[in-house]
Amino acid sequence: MSRSDTFAESKNKYARYLAKNGLRSTAQRDLIINEFFKSEGHVTAEELHLKLRGKNSSIGLATVYRTLKTLESAGLAHERQFNDGFMRYEFCAPGYRHHDHIVCLECGLVEEFENNEIENLQIKVANKHNFTITDHRLELYGVCERCKSKTA
Amino acid sequence: MSRSDTFAESKNKYARYLAKNGLRSTAQRDLIINEFFKSEGHVTAEELHLKLRGKNSSIGLATVYRTLKTLESAGLAHERQFNDGFMRYEFCAPGYRHHDHIVCLECGLVEEFENNEIENLQIKVANKHNFTITDHRLELYGVCERCKSKTA
C-alpha cells in the first residue's frame, strides 16, 4: 500500500467520521488535516501550527490542538510522548501497520520498526498477569550510527 | 537481595555521592529520601510531598522536585512518564533488576515484569538499525483481571 493510497483512504474515513458525528468540514480543519497527513513521523501541535503559519494561513494554535484531538478520536492519529514534554501525533491510517520506535538521544532521529516476535512475547506476558492488552508502547533509546561516528 | 539490603546499599551510595559532589546532607533531604526509598512503585513529586506533609514536616514542593532530580543524577531514581501528565520517580538502586510495566487503564494498577527474551530481541533490533541502546521503555496497557470481572 503506497503512502498516497493511505492518505486517500484516510481522508475518506475522516469525511465519513465527520458526517456520522454531525461535525462540520471547515477551511481550517481541511488545511490542518492536509498538513498532518503530509507530515512524516511524529508532529507536535506547535510544529504543525508553525508549518501552517508559514503558508500564511492564520489558524490558531488552539484549533490545531482541537483538531488533533478530533483526529485521535476518529482513530486517524495516535498520541505519543517521547520524554521531551511534548505530545506528539502520529499518522495512523486504517491499514497502516503497528510499529514501535527507536530514538536517538543525541540528534532526535526517530526510526520505526516492527517485530512480531516481541509482540507475541508481550501477549504471553500479559496472559501471565491476567491482563487483556489493548495497547502498548515500546521505545528504544540510544545513539544512532551518525552520532556514534561523530563522537568517535 | 532483600528490599532492606537494597535500601541500605542505596543510602550508602547516596551518602558517597553527596560527599563526592560537595553536596550537603540536610534534614529535608534525609526525610525525602527516606520516604522515597520506602515507597513502592512509581511516585510523583506531589504524592511524596503529601506523604511528608502528613508527617507534619513542612517541606516545600520545590525541594521535593529538586531532591528527586538530585537522586536521578545520582542514579538512584529513574524518571518515568505513563501517559497521565505526571513525571513519576521510581526507586532504582544498584543491584535492582531492570523491569518493565503493565498498566491497567481502568484502575491504574501497575505491575512489573521482566522478560529477557524481549530484551534480547530489542538488542537485535537496535543492531539492525545500527543504534547503541542506552535505555528503553516498554509499557503494556490494558485491563487487569479484577476490572475485567467487574465489567463482566
Place this chain on the structure above:
DNA sequence: TTCGGTGCAAACTTTTTGCAGAGTA
C-alpha cells in the same frame, strides 16, 4: 564564615477552556 539548601511566590511551558463573533449546512 562560607556557600549550598530551603521555602515561598512568581515565572514558565504545554495544553485546555470560555466567550463572542464568524461560518457551515
Place this chain on the structure above:
DNA sequence: TACTCTGCAAAAAGTTTGCACCGAA
C-alpha cells in the same frame, strides 16, 4: 436559522527558578 467552529486571551496544571534567609561544615 440553528448550532458548530474559530481565534483570542485567560486559565489550568505540572515543574522550574529567583531571591532572601537559614543552616551545615
